Amino acid sequence: MTATTPGAMRRTLLALTLASAMTVLGACGGGSEPATAPIETASALPSASPTASASASAEPTAAFLAPLTGMPVDQAVTRRPLSVMINNFSAARPQSGLTHADTVWEILAEGGITRLVAIFQSQTFDEPIGPIRSIRPYLIDIGEWYGGVLVHAGASNDALALLQHSGKADMDEINNAGAYFYRSKDRKAPHNLYSTQDKLYTGAHKMKYAETAPVQPLLQFNPAPDLTGNPEAAKVELKFQLSDYKVSYDYDAATKLYARSINGKPHIDLNNSQQLAAANLVVLSAKHRTYDDYGRLVIDLSSGGQAVLFQQGHAIACEWKRDKGDVIRLYRDSRELAFLPGTTYYHVVPTDGGFDSHVKYE
Numbered sequence: 001m002t003a004t005t006p007g008a009m010r011r012t013l014l015a016l017t018l019a020s021a022m023t024v025l026g027a028c029g030g031g032s033e034p035a036t037a038p039i040e041t042a043s044a045l046p047s048a049s050p051t052a053s054a055s056a057s058a059e060p061t062a063a064f065l066a067p068l069t070g071m072p073v074d075q076a077v078t079r080r081p082l083s084v085m086i087n088n089f090s091a092a093r094p095q096s097g098l099t100h101a102d103t104v105w106e107i108l109a110e111g112g113i114t115r116l117v118a119i120f121q122s123q124t125f126d127e128p129i130g131p132i133r134s135i136r137p138y139l140i141d142i143g144e145w146y147g148g149v150l151v152h153a154g155a156s157n158d159a160l161a162l163l164q165h166s167g168k169a170d171m172d173e174i175n176n177a178g179a180y181f182y183r184s185k186d187r188k189a190p191h192n193l194y195s196t197q198d199k200l201y202t203g204a205h206k207m208k209y210a211e212t213a214p215v216q217p218l219l220q221f222n223p224a225p226d227l228t229g230n231p232e233a234a235k236v237e238l239k240f241q242l243s244d245y246k247v248s249y250d251y252d253a254a255t256k257l258y259a260r261s262i263n264g265k266p267h268i269d270l271n272n273s274q275q276l277a278a279a280n281l282v283v284l285s286a287k288h289r290t291y292d293d294y295g296r297l298v299i300d301l302s303s304g305g306q307a308v309l310f311q312q313g314h315a316i317a318c319e320w321k322r323d324k325g326d327v328i329r330l331y332r333d334s335r336e337l338a339f340l341p342g343t344t345y346y347h348v349v350p351t352d353g354g355f356d357s358h359v360k361y362e
Contacts, residue, residue, distance in 0.1 A: 064076045064077070065221075065341075066102065066121070066122035067121070067122075067218055068081070068102035068103055068119060068121055068122060068146065068219075069102050069103075069122055069221075069341060069342055069343060069344075070219075070221030070223075070339065070340075070341035070342070071122065071341050071342060073122060077121060077122050078212045079121065079201070079211060079212060080121075080147060080148065080149055080169070080204070080209070080210060080211055080212055080213040081102070081119050081120060081121035081146050081147060081148035081149070081213070082119070082120045082121070082129075082148055082149050082151055082197065082200055082201075083117060083118075083119055083142070083143030083144070083146060083148030083149065083150050083151060084097075084117070084118045084119075084120065084129055084130075084132060084151040084152075084195075084200075085115060085116075085117060085132060085133050085134065085135050085139060085143075085150075085151065085152040085153075086098070086115065086116035086117070086118050086129075086130065086131070086132065086133070087115070087116075087130070087131040087132065087133040087190075087191055087193075088106070088113060088114050088115055088116050089113055089191060091187070091188070091191045092131045092133075092187075092191040093262070093267070094267065094268045094269060094270040095116070095130065095131065095269065095270065096127060096128040096129060096130055096131075096194065096269060096270045096271045097118070097120070097125070097127060097128060097129035097130070097269065097271060098116070098118055098269050098276055099269040099271070099272060099274050099276060100120060100123040100125045100127075101118040101119060101120055101343065102119050102120065102121050102122050102123070102343060102344075103118075103119040103146070103343065103344050103345075103346070104116055104117070104118050104119070104276075104278070104343070104344075104345045104346070105117040105119075105142050105345075105346045105347075105348070106240075106247070106345065106346065106347045106348070107138070107139070107142075107299065107347075107348040108240055108241060108288065108297060108299070108348070108350070109136065109297070110294060110295040110296055110297070111295060112240065112241035112242040112245065113242070113245065114240055114245075115133065115136075115139065117139055117142045117143060119143075119146050119148055120197065121146075121148075124197065125197060125271075126196065126197075126198065127196070127271040127272075128184075128194040128195070128196060128270075128271065129194060129195055129196060129197070129200075130184075130193055130194035130195065131184075131187070131190075131191050131192060131193050131194060132151060132152060132153050132173065132181065132193045132194065132195060133152065133153055133154075133190065133193070134152055134153055134154040134155050134156065134159075135150065135152035135154075135155045135156070135159050135163075135172075136155070136156050136158075136159050136296070136297070137156070137158050137159050137162055137298075138297075138298070138299045138301055139152075139159070140159060140162060140163070140168075141301060142301070144168070145326075145327045145328075146327070147213035147214060148169075148213075149169040149170075149171055149200070149204050149209055150163075150168060150169060150170045150171065151171050151195065151200055152170075152171070152172055152173070153172065153173040153174055153181070153190070153193050154172065154173070154174045154175075155172065156296055158296075160175075169204065169207075169209040169210070171200060171203055171204065171207070173193060176207075177203050177207065179203070180195055180199045180200055180202065180203030181193055181194065181195045181199070182194055182195065182199075219327065219329070219338075219339055220336060220337075220338035220339065221338055221339050221340070221341050222338035222339070222340070223340065223341055225311060225312070225338060225340065227311065227312060227314040227316070230314040230315060230316050231314065231315050231361075232313055232314060232315075232362070233251070233310050233313060233314055233315035233361035233362065234250065234251040234313045234362065235248070235249070235250055235251070235361060235362050236248060236249040236251075236258065236281060236310055236315075236359070236360075236361045237359070237360045237361070238283060238347055238349065238358060238359055239349075239357070239358050239359075240347075240349055240350075240358065241350065244263065245262075245263070246262070246263055246264075247260065247261070247262055247267075247347070248260075248261045248262075248264070249261070249278075249281060249310070251310075251312070251313040252277075253313065255277070256279065256312055256340070257277040257278060257279055257342070258277060258278050258279075258281050258310065258345075259275050259276070259277045260275065260276040260277060260278070260345070261275075277343070278342065278343045278344060278345040279311070279339070279340040279341065279342025279343055279344065280309065280310070280311055280339045280340055280342065280343070280344040280345070281309070281310035281311075281344075281345050281347070282307060282308075282309055282310075282320075282330065282344065282345070282346045282347065283307060283308050283310075283346075283347045283349060283358070283359045284305065284306070284307040284320045284328065284346065284347070284348055284349070285305045285306045285307065285348075285349055285350070285351050285355045285358070286299055286300050286301055286303075286305060286348050286349075286350070286351065287299070287300040287303070287305075287350075287351050288300075288350040288351070288352070299348065301322060301328065301348070302322055302324075304319060304320055304321040304322065305319065305320060305351070306319060306320075306355045307319055307320040307330055308359060308361075309330055309337055309339075310361070311339075311340050312340070315361050316332065316337065317332070318330045318331060318332040318337055319331055319332070328346075
């Protein structure tokens with residue numbers, strides 16, 4: 001990936017923030033080496049007009065917005081994201097670090113168990129991230145949509161072929177970056193592999209990966225969507241494949257977040273015991289095909305299809321599309337849908353059985 005100069009990124013983010021007045025746009029430890037990639041401070045926005053400044057009721061405009069969440073931040077975030085493959089097998093739960101992710105993707109791996117791709121960028125924290133597992137070709141795609149360093153432990157044969165000699169920003173505990181991971185004694189392998197932001201950014205620096213990257217293209221964010229006419233969806237239930245592996249969300253009107261559970265139990269972050277939650281839930285249907293006796297999958301994340309966006313206790317039926325080099329975007333009546341500022345969870349379900357067999361809400 002071609003690096004972008006900090007100055008260019010700063011100008012990009014400043015222009016982004018200025019454009020957000022009406023609609024907010026938003027989408028490397030040890031030794032003497034830098035522990036984290038830079039978080040640049042961009043130039044301040046022009047001062048508000050005297051009339052706006054004098055109004056006691058006027059809310060201050062955020063100088064900077066996180067590219068992947070649309071949330072206000074103190075400095076312009078230009079460091080390259082980390083795209084981490086997180087183990088979601090029952091023995092790996094509860095995982096660590098997910099409450100700090102900007103975006104999380106949940107998608108099937110082999111055997112009906114899902115894997116999580118957690119994108120970390122805007123928040124800095126010291127606690128563990130993991131357990132970390134292997135990567136697949138479609139997981140490479142998701143991680144690179146955000147310009148992220150790919151973080152994983154091993155790969156399927158097809159994924160390994162894509163990564164070897166590719167020049168991709170890839171940190172593999174098995175093949176090239178073992179020094180930047182560690183095993184916990186509290187769990188049995190393979191469900192005990194972890195790292196930290198500090199270790200991963202230090203490793204990325206030593207491996208000479210670009211430390212800043214354009215988080216492009218950015219998404220649309222709208223803090224006050226008009227949900228009139230959309231059905232209520234305070235409870236959401238998802239089924240990927242296994243009948244005893246159900247994900248559910250309950251909307252909390254006080255926090256305006258959907259709290260996540262698995263098989264009826266709160267899904268928490270081991271680091272802080274907080275229940276995972278998101279402002280936006282996306283469920284999209286994609287074609288799945290098994291191509292070997294082990295059950296490895298090809299998942300079509302390019303052709304588009306049926307989707308639903310959940311926000312503030314409502315369901316918005318829509319469709320998803322993705323152009324080459326772009327992220328997945330949601331549309332309704334040919335208009336791109338905006339996200340609420342905050343964390344977004346994506347869920348990719350098979351087309352088999354029809355969309356309604358995988359998602360229910362009320």
